Amino acid sequence: MQWSVIFKKELLENWRNFKWIWVPIVFIIFGIMDPITTYYMPKIINTVGGLPEGAEITIPQPPPEQALLMSINEYGTIGVLIIVLITMGLIAGELKSGVSELVLSRPVTYTNYITAKWASTVLLILASFIIGMFFSWYYVNLLFGDLSLSQLFGAIFIYGFWMIFVVTITVFVNTLFKVPGLVGFVSILIVILIHMVTSIFGRFLAYSPANLSSYVSAYVHTGEMTADMWSSIFVAIVGIALLLLLSINILKNREI
């Protein structure tokens, strides 16, 4: 009951400040940008490149699998940046402005407060990510050749966990600092650190959630879920749960 009150308030807020419109659009744009530019690049060069008469540049077009992965790549960089930017004020912003004094002077449990806010952000991000992926898939099919729906769903399923993981990291950092800008900076730093550690100690960290993007690639090419993929997903889920528990405990024991 209390949980759904907070959850609904967050949804309403994200609707009134147009996040429900612009975040999906940003994911759509960054999802289809790469496939479209890749497709048109040779034609653009040939028309405006001032090449001698008769000469033509042929750039090999990527296979459809590769084209879809371009979108995943964008979501791994720009997407992560957007996620951090819209999540960095989720709790820190309320603590800093002082609204939290009016909210948390009610018998609001910290578990409800954090998980409802987390869930509303996850819903926004997942919806945007899925819509973006569908657009990307549609364009890849038109421009580069057939890609099955199961390949698309597999990619969404696997990479969705990374998206949720990034939201959760940012929510966690929200409970550490009061300044949203600092929250954003530290969250990005943590994501970069996870990537770095994973690539340096790759042999020992096959299950790191940061590997989810390479598992998406593997799945899209082979169509098979391997044990390593499941393990990585499992680690992501455990990580998300632990970070949420930690966030709740930190906020509970903090001066507000």
Place this chain on the structure above:
Amino acid sequence: MLEALMQINWALLAPLIVIQVILMIVAIIDLVRIEKTNGPKWLWAIIIIFVNVLGPILYFILGRRQ
């Protein structure tokens, strides 16, 4: 040049353009309704209208004062 424009498959690009226009309109509506922005409003109006794609996004992320 005209030939090149004819070559472009407008069915492909139309959705992209429509989406961009929606984004821009929503940003402008929000800019009009909002009380205060970080930085002058007119500057954001210019950015939203003239900076392709990135303008409205920048506005939503940096321009809105919560």
Place this chain on the structure above:
Amino acid sequence: MALIKVEQLSKSFDGKEVVKNLNFELEPGKCVALLGPNGAGKTTTLRMLAGFSKPTKGSIKFDQETLSRDIRQYIGYLPQYPVFHNWMTGKEFLMYVGQLAHMSRKEAGERATELLDRVGLGDVEKKRIGKYSGGMKQRLGIAQAMMHRPTLIMLDEPVSSLDPIGRREVLNLLMELKKEATILFSTHILNDAEEVSDEILLLKQGELIEHGSLDKLSQMYQTARLELDFRSLPEDAQEILRSLEVVEQLTVNRQTVILLVNDADLARKELLKIAAQKDWDITRFELVKSNLEDLFMKAVNR
């Protein structure tokens, strides 16, 4: 049975003690003013009672039947500078915080309408809070503190940021509120405390230096104020008056001498005697009962 019992409550920030060893009880149905100059630790004390800040030492006990549940259910709190979700309407915000305190949507809606009418915001309930004026926000702040019918309402400096009209309105609201709940409000302005409170907690540099009902306190500080107007002030008057034992403090303002004395009867007798002896030309002799202002100054300055 006391509503709240505070024992040895202390709070330190970075080793600096801002609240020192407070002991007091709040009786149900009373309106209590937490009085003290700026920086006395009023806000810190209220924030500890509201559960935002954990005491370094000591305990806060609510009466037994409420112990088992989250005490915030019974508390309404208004911070000194309340901040709202500006994108919500006044009614939406009240309904939101009401539902957070486990009211049903319907119940919260009815209560919100009722409260908005009471604080005079009935006609702007559908307007976004971002468009409210400062005074309107303060009144909305009081409404949100009352929203879930708490038994204890705590208000941090509820009138200090308001203009005289707004101040009047809020003080009247407080008077009405007394019928429904126990009120604890902080202020650094004596008049406000004097006007609406039954009891006073006087804080100075984190310490509770006085606690009691207004009557009891004014009895304890039996200082009286004497005002003498002279046709022309004799040169030796100040010196003579100052040498009297009953006189605690003396101020001269042109032809008027204001005396704070610790025994009104004795002072009156002695003064009249001296005036007759010296043949002072006194045009006015007034014994003013000690007001809280003097008590406040005396307590804070001693």
